[in-house]
Amino acid sequence: MRRHHFIIAILALVLLAWMTFLDVVGDDWGRLDGSLDNLVIFFSESIWPLDWSVLDASPPCEGAEGFFCSPAYTGIIETLKMAFVATILGFVIALPLATLAASNLSPTWVSIPVRIFLSAMRSLPSIIWAIFLLIFIGIGPVAGIFAMALYTIGYLGKLQYESIEGVQNAPLEAARAMGLKRSETSLHVAIPEAANHLISQLLFMFEYNVRHGTVLGIVGAGGIGYHINNQLKFLAYDKAAALLIVVFIVVVAIDMLSMYIRSFVTEEGDVKRPSWGTVFLPAGIAARYHHKKSTQDEEE
Template sequence: MSAKRVAVRGTWQTLERRRWRELGFSLGLMALLAWLLNGMGFFEAGRLIQGAFNLARFAHEMFPPDVRILPTITGALLETIQMAFAGTILGFLLSFPLGVLGSRTLFPAGVVAVVRFLVAAIRTVPSLLWAVLMVIVVGLGPLAGTLALAFYTVGYLAKLYAELFEAIDPEILEAMRGVGAKRRHLIRFVLWPESANAILSQLLFMLEYNVRASTVLGLVGAGGIGFYMQAYLGTMAYSRLTTVLLAVLLLVIGMDALSAWVRRRYLLHP
C-alpha cells in the first residue's frame, strides 16, 4: 500500500473514532438525565396525572384575571422598574472598575486573584438572598431591592467584563505601549472602546434579567411588585395573582423590546 493510501486510511479511522466518541458521549448524557429524573419521581405516572389535575384546578381559579386591582399594583410595578434600572446602573458602575482590576491584561496576578475571589464570592449569593441581607441592613423597601440587584449585577458583570478585557487583541495594547500610553490611557482608549459593544450588550442582558429578578424581591420585603405576588398567593386570590403575572409579563416584553431597540440602534461594531 502506498504511503498516501495509508495516510488516507489513518484519517478515516480517526474520523470514525471521533464519531463513536461523540455518540458515546451523547448516550452517556441521556442516561445521566434519565437517572436524575428518576430520582425525582419523574417516571411515576400516578403522580404526574394527579399533578395535571391540580394544575387544571389552579388554572381554573386563576381565570378570569381580576383587573380591579390594576390601580393598586401600578405603583408597585413602577417601583419594580425603578429598582431594576437603579440596581443595574449602580452594579455596572462598580463592575467596570472591578472588571479592569480583575483582568490580567493590565494588572498583576496578585491583584487579579483577590478581585476575582471577591467577585466570585459576590456571585455565590443568589439575588433573593442579597435582598434578605439588604433588608436586614437598610430595612424594608425598594432601597434594599436596589442594593440587592446591584450586588448581584456586580457578581456577573465584573466577571464578564474581566474576560472581555482579557480577550482584547494584544497587538493593540502593544501598539499603545509603543506610543507611551499609561495604564489609564489603555483603560480609556483601548479597554473601553474595544469592548464597548460587548459591554453594552451584557449590560442590557443584565437589565433584562434584573427586571425579572426585581419582580420577586418583594417576596422578602425588598420593594416592588413581589409584595403583591406574595400577598395574593398567600390569600389564595389567584385571579388577582393572574393580573399581577400578566402585568409582569407585559413589563418583561416591553423591556426586551426596549433592549432590542437599543441593540439595533447602538451596536454597530462588526
C-alpha cells in the same frame, strides 16, 4: 469530532441526566399521578377568570387616578426604577473592578483576588442579598436596589472582564510599549475596544434585574413583587396571576427594546449603522441616513 460522535455524546449525557434524576427522586414520586387533575382544578377554580381589578385605582394615591393609581402600575414602575438604579450603580462599580480582574491589564496578584471577590458577590443570588439587607435596612425598595446592585457587580463584572480579555492584543501592546499607565490603557484602549460588548451586557443586565426585581418583592423588597406576594397571602391567585401577566408583558417589551438597541452595537450592527448618532432613531430613518452616508463615502 465527527457528527455521530457528537450524537452519541448527547445521548450519553441525556442518559446520565435521567439516571441522576432517578437517583435524586428515589421512591418519592409525590402526587405526580394526579398532578394534571390538580392543576386543572386549581386553574379553573382559583385562577380563571383573571381578576383585573389590580388595574383599578387602589387609594391612597397622590395626584394619580385610575390605572395610574393601581397596584399593577405603581408596582411595575417601582420595579423598573429599582432595576434601573441597581443596574447603573452595579455597572459603575463593576467596570473598574473588571479592568482590575482582566488578566491582560492587571498582574496576577491583582486579578486573582478581584476575581474571587466578584465570584463571591455572584455566588449569592440577589434574593439572598435582599434577605440580608432587609435585616439591616428594613422592608422597602432600598434593600431591593442594593441587593440587585450587589449581584450586578458580581455578574456584570465577570461578563465585563471576559470581554476585556477578548480585545485585540496589538493596541494593548502598543500602549504598554509606549509606557502608558494601566489606568490610561484601561480607559483609552481596553474599554473603548470592548465597548460594544459592554453596552450589550448593560442592557441584558437591566432586563435581568427587572425580572429579578419581581422575585425580590416577594421577600418584601418593594416593587410589583410586593403586591404579588400580598395577593398570594390572601390566596387571591386570580389577582396574582393578573399581576404576573403584567410583568410578563413588561419583560417581553424590555427584551424587544434591548434586542433592538443591541442590534446597533453588535459588530454586524456596527457595519450596518456606523454612527452612534443614529442609535436611538427608528430603523427606517437610521438606514436611510446610513445609505446617504455610504454613497457619500463612495463618491469621495
